[in-house]
Amino acid sequence: MAHERVRSGVALSEFALIERLRRRLAAARDDVALGIGDDAALLNVPPGQQLVACTDTMVEGVHFLPGAPPSDLGWKALAVNLSDLAAMGGAPAWALLALTLPNDDAGFIERFADGFGELAHRHGVALVGGDTTQGPLAVTVTALGLVPHARALPRAGARAGDAVFVTGTLGAGAGALTLVRRGQTPGPALAERMRRPVPRLAAGLALRGLASACIDVSDGLLADLGHICTASGVGAEVDADALPVLDALRAAFDADDCRSLALAGGDDYELCFTVPAERAGGVARAFAGLDVAATRIGRIVAGAGVRALDSSGALVKVPHPGWEHFQ
Ligand code: ADP
Ligand code: MG
Numbered sequence: 001m002a003h004e005r006v007r008s009g010v011a012l013s014e015f016a017l018i019e020r021l022r023r024r025l026a027a028a029r030d031d032v033a034l035g036i037g038d039d040a041a042l043l044n045v046p047p048g049q050q051l052v053a054c055t056d057t058m059v060e061g062v063h064f065l066p067g068a069p070p071s072d073l074g075w076k077a078l079a080v081n082l083s084d085l086a087a088m089g090g091a092p093a094w095a096l097l098a099l100t101l102p103n104d105d106a107g108f109i110e111r112f113a114d115g116f117g118e119l120a121h122r123h124g125v126a127l128v129g130g131d132t133t134q135g136p137l138a139v140t141v142t143a144l145g146l147v148p149h150a151r152a153l154p155r156a157g158a159r160a161g162d163a164v165f166v167t168g169t170l171g172a173g174a175g176a177l178t179l180v181r182r183g184q185t186p187g188p189a190l191a192e193r194m195r196r197p198v199p200r201l202a203a204g205l206a207l208r209g210l211a212s213a214c215i216d217v218s219d220g221l222l223a224d225l226g227h228i229c230t231a232s233g234v235g236a237e238v239d240a241d242a243l244p245v246l247d248a249l250r251a252a253f254d255a256d257d258c259r260s261l262a263l264a265g266g267d268d269y270e271l272c273f274t275v276p277a278e279r280a281g282g283v284a285r286a287f288a289g290l291d292v293a294a295t296r297i298g299r300i301v302a303g304a305g306v307r308a309l310d311s312s313g314a315l316v317k318v319p320h321p322g323w324e325h326f327q
């Protein structure tokens with residue numbers, strides 16, 4: 001925006017910053033007719049495909065700790081968006097990046113591009129545009145992907161009797177943050193999950209035509225499975241003792257805290273999905289060639305709301321139900 005150039009310190013180097021990002025992140029793709037450098041990007045959506053679009057903002061002090069390594073920030077800002085694409089069964093293609101920076105720190109940009117680029121290149125994602133402004137550190141990524149017509153995985157398709165699954169493990173990212181807040185240093189396995197969550201893109205693709213509903217777990221399992229239930233007009237029961245967690249989480253927390261982190265911690269970026277019971281056996285086959293497992297953790301029931309039960313069938317109470325802004 002032109003008035004920023006007159007007023008702000010980013011002013012003089014705004015175009016140099018954009019050029020660095022373009023050089024590092026504007027990966028070649030045949031379907032980018034026009035990328036960074038014009039007023040807007042032109043992207044070719046193949047016939048028979050639908051565009052899947054999502055955006056997520058990360059604000060310093062809200063979504064990441066002040067002083068977090070810029071490369072981790074770059075990775076995570078893209079990862080949380082690719083996780084949303086994964087939850088829709090989308091294949092990622094393009095991204096836009098709105099960066100608000102306190103100053104024109106070239107070192108920050110290079111390290112940010114290291115992390116963003118590492119994940120973007122892994123999935124063939126091209127940066128095709130964005131915006132650069134000066135202000136308190138905040139990163140907004142818009143991710144665009146493709147899914148064949150009518151093959152996406154919306155939240156609204158769960159039915160009573162469906163089995164509920166989750167990919168990977170739960171609670172590690174929130175566990176790492178809890179330790180940091182206590183002034184402790186999380187071990188590498190937990191820290192990695194907080195700094196560099198892995199979007200479950202291959203799992204999302206494998207679930208096309210198999211899952212009846214899907215969501216990514218960002219606010220906590222109970223809250224996010226609750227969104228599936230609300231959208232589908234059903235309820236759910238979760239077997240709290242069947243939740244997959246890392247050994248490192250069990251080692252760092254007692255059993256109750258471990259369970260609470262897995263149920264409600266958030267920042268997991270795993271996929272929670274439902275499958276009609278008669279097709280539940282297909283999940284193991286669908287995940288056979290993937291580098292992540294899926295665990296059956298409960299069932300969809302008639303009614304409303306999500307209840308967590310222990311192995312004796314008793315209701316499990318969770319101290320904090322999930323993350324929500326403006327509360
Ligand atoms: P305009 O004033 O027309 O919005 P800008 O000066 O903001 O244009 O941006 C110029 C070009 O650089 C555009 O193609 C825009 O998409 C791209 N761009 C700006 N900031 C970023 C960024 N942080 N990451 C990627 N592309 C960017
Ligand atoms: Mg602009």
